[in-house]
Amino acid sequence: MSSTDPSGALDPVEALERLGRLALRENCMRSLLQAVADLAKEVMPGNPEASVSLLINDKASTAVFTGQLARDCDESQYGRGYGPCLHAAGTGELVEVADAQTETRWRDYMEHAVECGALSSLAVPLPINEGIAGALNVYARKPNAFDEDSRSVATRFAAHAAVVAANMYAYEEARDLVDHLERRVESRAVVERATGILMERHDFTADQALQALTRVARETGAKVRQVADALVRTGELPPA
Incomplete structure (x- = not known):
């Protein structure tokens, strides 16, 4: 990198290697994004602070940050509804502010950035x-x-980080789906055990047993699975 690098700055190649070694199973989305911000702070010149803004269904928030400077600048833009990070996230374009003191775009935000110390x-x-x-x-x-x-390093770094974050997002979606399916299977198993108890105890058909569980759930304001679980654990239906 150029002479603007602070002494001891992390080599960009090493930063990319660190990012590539992050294991999906050992991280959540937040910890992954925090690693992205931390590495960006180490790589980039100007004694910076870094953050990751997320724009989800047009609602912006700061997922992670390395220091209060970054968080204050992000949130100032969210409050105004415009600024460099929102423009970058919304348009997919890199936005550089060379000097906030003379920048003509988003002037009221720029004044705030200067007050915070982000030049x-x-x-x-x-x-x-x-x-x-x-x-x-x-x-x-x-x-x-x-x-x-x-700028080239930041672009390469962000592109790599976006791929890793997208993979992490897909992994978490898949994991959540598996968890949801497992809960459904467990819930169905409990309900089936409870209907079996009622069928044996009262000579109900399967439909009659399920109707009994549903009626108690409705009258007690509980879920069918909760009623079934109580029956399996205690041998009794909750009082209606």
Whole structure:
């Protein structure tokens, strides 16, 4: 990278390797995105703070951040409904603010950024999934912190991070679906055991036993599965 690099900055190649080694099974979406922000802070020049903004069904929020500077700048944009990170997330375009003191776009936000100490910034889009977009935001404490090399690194880094985040999102969706199916199977098994108890005890048909569970659930304001579980555990139906 250029001479704007602070001494001891993390090598971008090493940062990408670290990101690639993150295991999906050992992370949730939040911890993965926090790793993205932390590595961006280490890689980029200008003594920055970093954050990841998410735009889900047009509602923006900061998922993770490395310092209060990044969070304040993000939330200032959400409150106004516009700004670099929202533009990047919404349009898929990289947005650079070379000097917030002279930037003519989003002037009231820029004044706030200067007051906070963010004198230049990059907002790099993170296309994660359908209906979910994001931006990797880097806020530097000096103007003109970024050059062609650092912009290139940020773009490569964000593209790699977006792929990892999308994979993580797909993994969590699949895991949630499996959990949901397992709960349904368990619920069905409990209901079947409860109907079996009623059929044996009262000489009910299967339909009559299920109707009895449904009637008690309706009268007690509980779910059929809860009524069935109580019967299996205690041998008695909850009093209606």
